[in-house]
Amino acid sequence: MNTKILENFGKQVRQKRKTAKLSQEELAEKLGIHRTYMSFIERGIRNPSLLMIFKISRALKIKLPELFEFDK
DSSP states (O other): OHHHHHHHHHHHHHHHHHHTTOOHHHHHHHHTSOHHHHHHHHTTOSOOOHHHHHHHHHHTTOOGGGGGGGGO
């Protein structure tokens, strides 16, 4: 169950990043993290903190709930 949530969240982040026309590297740079960590988030391997989720929403210029639309 938990891994499915992380995978779905990661897919949502990837979709929103691509919509924003950003590469993983560009988004990672905006967040102050390594590109591989961004890749781990998008693949559902890492469980980002609430602070990181907030930073992702700000970097993508979207509202926080949009990152959780997979749960509808």
